[in-house]
Amino acid sequence: MFITSKFKRLANISNKMIKIKNFAGVAPPTEESKVLLECILSLKGEDVLELGTGTGYVAIAASKEGKKVIATDINPKAVETCKINVKLNNINLIILQSDLFKNVRGKFDIIAFNPPISIDKAGSNAIHRVKSFIRSTKLLRTILRYTYSKLNKSILRLIDELFIDAKEHLKENGSILICVINNFEEDIKRISDLNGYNNELMKNFNYGKVYRFTLR
DSSP: OOSOEEEEEEEOTTOOEEEEEEETTSOOOOHHHHHHHHHHHHSOOSEEEEESOTTSHHHHHHHHTTOEEEEEESOHHHHHHHHHHHHHTTOOOEEEEOSTTTTOOSOEEEEEEOOOSSOOSSOOHHHHHHHHHHHHSHHHHHHHHHHHHHHOTHHHHHHHHHHHHHTTTEEEEEEEEEEEEGGGHHHHHHHHHHTTEEEEEEEEETTEEEEEEEEO
């Protein structure tokens, strides 16, 4: 089914070992994944929705820490990869193929999202493999996040759509956590403000930050 794979063991912040199998065409865990996880675990509230789960690392680790997690991804290969990794870690986790909230029901204390490098809903196998390679290579990831994303305003439209639709899926006092690359920081803060959200800087990573957004 998949062309290549790598097997890694990653420790979360409580030193519990997370088994992760990576496949071509699926974005692997990166620095911002671990920072996003730390932010999820720092907040109260059990019910978590992770959008764009990739390998499922964040969802699996959060679940091992007692969160009730639903993980989604638009990429069917990511959904299959997440299912494999869930079995490797012997946990129960709901996994859905979904474009943002399309197939999601219910309300959540935390909605977490690490946006893709680019929006490619058609998502050919070759494009998914290229993007997963970029995300697994720190230098390429850093350079291309800055350069390509400047030309790809569809990311901002995606975030705007997320803020609009999230209002139907946030519990009272719920939080949205988003990994925000530095060159989109002011744009995303502006979009969140227009949609009625407060923003709070949670944590920095190499080329960006995790922000917390809450409804005013």
